[in-house]
Amino acid sequence: MNILITGGAGFIGTLLARTLLAQGQLGGEPIQRLTLADRAEAPPDLLADARVRAAVGPLLTQADDIARARHDAVFHLASAVSAECEADFELGMRSNLDSTRTLLEALRAAGNQPRLVFASSAAVFGGDPPFLPVPPLVEDHTLATPQTSYGTQKLMLEQLIGDYTRKGFLDGRAVRLLTVSVRPGRPNGAASGFLSGIVREPLAGIESVCPVPLDTEVAIASPARTIAALLRVYEASRDELGGRSALNLPALSVRVGDMLNALEAVAGAAVRARVRFEPDPRVERIVSTWPARFRSLRAEKLGLSPDPSFASVIEQYIADHPAAIQARR
Amino acid sequence: MNILITGGAGFIGTLLARTLLAQGQLGGEPIQRLTLADRAEAPPDLLADARVRAAVGPLLTQADDIARARHDAVFHLASAVSAECEADFELGMRSNLDSTRTLLEALRAAGNQPRLVFASSAAVFGGDPPFLPVPPLVEDHTLATPQTSYGTQKLMLEQLIGDYTRKGFLDGRAVRLLTVSVRPGRPNGAASGFLSGIVREPLAGIESVCPVPLDTEVAIASPARTIAALLRVYEASRDELGGRSALNLPALSVRVGDMLNALEAVAGAAVRARVRFEPDPRVERIVSTWPARFRSLRAEKLGLSPDPSFASVIEQYIADHPAAIQARR
Numbered sequence: 111m112n113i114l115i116t117g118g119a120g121f122i123g124t125l126l127a128r129t130l131l132a133q134g135q136l137g138g139e140p141i142q143r144l145t146l147a148d149r150a151e152a153p154p155d156l157l158a159d160a161r162v163r164a165a166v167g168p169l170l171t172q173a174d175d176i177a178r179a180r181h182d183a184v185f186h187l188a189s190a191v192s193a194e195c196e197a198d199f200e201l202g203m204r205s206n207l208d209s210t211r212t213l214l215e216a217l218r219a220a221g222n223q224p225r226l227v228f229a230s231s232a233a234v235f236g237g238d239p240p241f242l243p244v245p246p247l248v249e250d251h252t253l254a255t256p257q258t259s260y261g262t263q264k265l266m267l268e269q270l271i272g273d274y275t276r277k278g279f280l281d282g283r284a285v286r287l288l289t290v291s292v293r294p295g296r297p298n299g300a301a302s303g304f305l306s307g308i309v310r311e312p313l314a315g316i317e318s319v320c321p322v323p324l325d326t327e328v329a330i331a332s333p334a335r336t337i338a339a340l341l342r343v344y345e346a347s348r349d350e351l352g353g354r355s356a357l358n359l360p361a362l363s364v365r366v367g368d369m370l371n372a373l374e375a376v377a378g379a380a381v382r383a384r385v386r387f388e389p390d391p392r393v394e395r396i397v398s399t400w401p402a403r404f405r406s407l408r409a410e411k412l413g414l415s416p417d418p419s420f421a422s423v424i425e426q427y428i429a430d431h432p433a434a435i436q437a438r439r
Numbered sequence: 440m441n442i443l444i445t446g447g448a449g450f451i452g453t454l455l456a457r458t459l460l461a462q463g464q465l466g467g468e469p470i471q472r473l474t475l476a477d478r479a480e481a482p483p484d485l486l487a488d489a490r491v492r493a494a495v496g497p498l499l500t501q502a503d504d505i506a507r508a509r510h511d512a513v514f515h516l517a518s519a520v521s522a523e524c525e526a527d528f529e530l531g532m533r534s535n536l537d538s539t540r541t542l543l544e545a546l547r548a549a550g551n552q553p554r555l556v557f558a559s560s561a562a563v564f565g566g567d568p569p570f571l572p573v574p575p576l577v578e579d580h581t582l583a584t585p586q587t588s589y590g591t592q593k594l595m596l597e598q599l600i601g602d603y604t605r606k607g608f609l610d611g612r613a614v615r616l617l618t619v620s621v622r623p624g625r626p627n628g629a630a631s632g633f634l635s636g637i638v639r640e641p642l643a644g645i646e647s648v649c650p651v652p653l654d655t656e657v658a659i660a661s662p663a664r665t666i667a668a669l670l671r672v673y674e675a676s677r678d679e680l681g682g683r684s685a686l687n688l689p690a691l692s693v694r695v696g697d698m699l700n701a702l703e704a705v706a707g708a709a710v711r712a713r714v715r716f717e718p719d720p721r722v723e724r725i726v727s728t729w730p731a732r733f734r735s736l737r738a739e740k741l742g743l744s745p746d747p748s749f750a751s752v753i754e755q756y757i758a759d760h761p762a763a764i765q766a767r768r
Binding site for chain 2: 242
């Protein structure tokens with residue numbers, strides 16, 4: 111089993127890589143090689159594993175290597191994020207649309223019909239107010255109407271991957287990831303960044319800014335549920351998946367105020383007090399186009415389920431990142 | 440008013456050009472220049488008009504000219520057709536996706552926010568059997584799930600044009616054309632070609648092949664209704680259009696057997712007898728993925744309506760193309 115993870119040095123990429131290396135197999139096949147393609151170098155613990163190979167550089171330049179490597183499994187996570195794509199249209203078109211087309215052509219040229227899991231996004235659902243509202247409840251076959259360039263590019267790629275799959279060029283599966291919270295480390299350029307920051311920073315003893323009102327409802331998934339979804343979608347048969355349409359995931363729907371209540375319940379009032387409010391209309395506008403509620407029956411049939419509570423998400427973060435938690439509450 | 444029609448030497452393109460030149464204005468503005476961009480030369484009657492300019496060659500090579508011309512209005516009709524795209528994946532990606540991206544970037548570079556009508560297609564609705572059936576009734580916001588590369592490319596472009604519009608790069612409107620019947624002239628590479636051929640060839644005294652069963656139901660529009668839709672969508676305000684989502688059109692839903700009954704009623708049994716049946720599984724498979732029934736309320740609000748009957752469509756064809764009709768019935 112020869113696996114490629116694009117965006118393999120990113121947060122989800124490294125977490126997926128560690129999970130794969132720890133379990134030693136994918137779909138019952140032992141993992142011989144795991145390539146982490148990314149513009150950045152992967153963390154040392156991953157590079158130290160004899161099975162890991164780093165492919166550092168833009169995906170656009172790696173087509174020949176990818177075609178030659180004949181990967182069996184590909185997790186395509188590399189992407190410019192929402193706020194970047196909104197600020198720089200060309201960046202998004204190049205990093206998302208063109209890079210993915212390059213990847214798809216390389217995988218097709220390899221000729222071995224690799225199985226590809228594509229990280230799409232719930233940002234494909236944006237509505238078109240006032241004509242089409244943001245869907246109040248997203249069901250499996252709700253019409254996607256993106257309100258951002260990021261969501262548009264993801265939706266276009268879902269369709270393209272569906273066509274590559276129909277043509278038999280590869281075996282693609284698109285899964286619409288939810289906002290992942292709590293992400294460790296430093297903020298990235300995503301408009302959703304604060305949904306991790308308002309937990310992560312206070313727990314580290316640092317002030318954090320919440321740019322949206324307390325009653326903003328969002329749909330999130332923990333890192334662990336996100337990884338579980340990527341692996342389950344990889345392993346599922348086409349029948350289990352229920353066709354080529356991109357898969358929505360079960361979501362934990364929670365208001366920002368309730369996220370902070372959970373933070374206070376888990377870590378105390380002093381931690382919560384480190385969050386201050388500073389409205390950012392740009393972020394607020396983007397977040398308001400993301401649906402907050404999902405009924406994801408196809409994913410549930412695969413055995414996937416949402417996080418039970420935001421408190422459990424915070425506890426998971428604290429357990430996984432002891433070094434990032436300020437000792438004294 | 441400076442207008443560009445891509446695919447301007449094709450059937451719909453020339454018909455649209457003649458209509459525009461005859462009415463002399465678009466949206467109340469007099470037409471000064473009409474550029475017909477096409478790989479083929481436009482017909483002499485159009486080239487003889489002082490307002491007409493031909494831009495012969497692939498769209499991919501015309502970006503600089505288009506950017507410099509600062510068109511006010513663009514009808515983007517140029518496209519590889521369904522059967523071509525299914526037979527040659529690269530051709531479709533280049534002729535549809537890449538060429539349209541080139542056009543969009545040229546129009547954006549022009550900097551004058553031109554109004555663009557994009558000829559998308561009802562082929563964006565294909566279903567994903569057995570998981571998602573072809574929609575038995577397509578409503579305005581029915582989920583599009585293409586089953587062909589052509590439909591996939593059209594759907595991707597609808598989304599991209601929606602994003603260019605949202606960003607203010609241009610004012611785009613995507614309209615999903617139905618199969619046009621009766622097309623004059625010779626068969627093109629479209630899988631839907633027989634839906635004109637089974638009327639046009641018998642009327643000309645020539646045998647014609649019907650590749651699908653008599654009970655196959657299809658959604659069609661006459662050339663005149665198609666041109667009317669393109670013009671109405673151009674002239675509509677954003678409010679009238681009801682947002683950025685691609686617009687479905689009112690359809691005449693008719694079974695192939697009833698098309699032939701209408702042919703017999705209009706032109707006699709001897710004409711109908713020139714149609715023979717020769718199943719073509721490739722065509723049958725493609726046509727079976729096209730929905731046959733539409734409820735297109737947004738388009739109806741614009742005042743658009745379906746052809747009243749297929750007999751009226753045949754009569755229109757006979758009236759418009761006297762030279763193509765065999766004198767003796």
